Amino acid sequence: MRDDIKTIQIANEVLLPEVVRMTDEGHTVTLPLRGYSMRPFLEDGRDKALLKKPAAIGVGDAVLAEIAPGRYVLHRIVAIEGDAVTLLGDGNLTTEHCRLGDVKATAIGFYRKGRATLDSTSGRKWRLYSWLWTRLRPVRRYLLAAYRRIWLKLFKPI
Amino acid sequence: MKTKTGFHLRSVLGEHIIVAEGVENIDFSKIISMNDTAAALWKNFEGKTFTQDDMVSFLLDEYEVDEATARNDIQTIVNQWTDAGIIE
Numbered sequence: 001m002r003d004d005i006k007t008i009q010i011a012n013e014v015l016l017p018e019v020v021r022m023t024d025e026g027h028t029v030t031l032p033l034r035g036y037s038m039r040p041f042l043e044d045g046r047d048k049a050l051l052k053k054p055a056a057i058g059v060g061d062a063v064l065a066e067i068a069p070g071r072y073v074l075h076r077i078v079a080i081e082g083d084a085v086t087l088l089g090d091g092n093l094t095t096e097h098c099r100l101g102d103v104k105a106t107a108i109g110f111y112r113k114g115r116a117t118l119d120s121t122s123g124r125k126w127r128l129y130s131w132l133w134t135r136l137r138p139v140r141r142y143l144l145a146a147y148r149r150i151w152l153k154l155f156k157p158i
Numbered sequence: 159m160k161t162k163t164g165f166h167l168r169s170v171l172g173e174h175i176i177v178a179e180g181v182e183n184i185d186f187s188k189i190i191s192m193n194d195t196a197a198a199l200w201k202n203f204e205g206k207t208f209t210q211d212d213m214v215s216f217l218l219d220e221y222e223v224d225e226a227t228a229r230n231d232i233q234t235i236v237n238q239w240t241d242a243g244i245i246e
Contacts (some may be wrong), residue, residue: 015186018168022184030185048187 004060013070020047020104023053028108031064037075037089040147041129043157047112049074051105060130062121063087064105067096074107076130090133092121160207160235165190165244167200176200176244188241195221196235210236 012034019029029051033036036044051064057077064074073096079086085103087096109118111131118126136152151158165176172196176190195217202216210232217228220245239245 019186026185027179030183032185032187050183 016064016072016104017064019051023051023105026053027106028052030111031074033074037073037091039091039144040158041090041126041133042110042112044158046112046114048051049107050109050111050118052108054103054106057100057103057106058084060134060156062107063103065096065098066102066104067098077103078134091144093144128129159209161200161204162246163205167197167204174200176242188218190244195231199235202215 019031019158022029031048031049031051033042033049034044042049046072046134049062049064054063057063057080059077059080062074062076064072065085066072066131068085073087073089075089075092075096076096077085078088082099083100085098085100087098088094107121109120109123112119121127147158164179164199166179168175168177171214173193174192176192177199178188198220199213199216203213213232213236214225214228217223217232221228223231
């Protein structure tokens, strides 16, 4: 009976519906983040998101959305037209699309770099970063490339 | 000893997992999985005050196991639960 307790990694298609069930019940959920699609602010395996059930969904929000059955992303909303939502990861160049009903949870903040204090999405840091990064979208391709090829070679993730 | 409040056993697609649940927040960066035996023990003793002997008796009642093995296994589980911070 050696492996009675272990920390496990659960596949997204299993874990995320459970997360959504809990936010729907009214809990907030702390979720470790995977992937590089929300660079430069959020880093794979390092940061965590604090999620809650969406109330008012707006452009600029970072949300957990089911973009295809069983396929979830935590990306930023870049456009809403009627029921049609366009998403774009901060570290991505291509958008995804879903319906308003597919937006399952909203990020109310992020725990970065192992810190216990939350960078709230209503706080100054996130809003300033969001304002700047959104405006830099025309040159994002070059910024991300420079971040990956130069910055990360010389320094740690931002 | 007793199980700490805020740790609840859930079943997610056949896996027994313990998730840290605050009144408000549920932390998926702290997930502990248990096998069937550990989960049965947890279910039986959750919310109660119990001793290691109580756990041994439970194993002896529920499973085909001799006492020495049961004691050994319970010691392992108690150590693991202590390390994981889910009992106090």
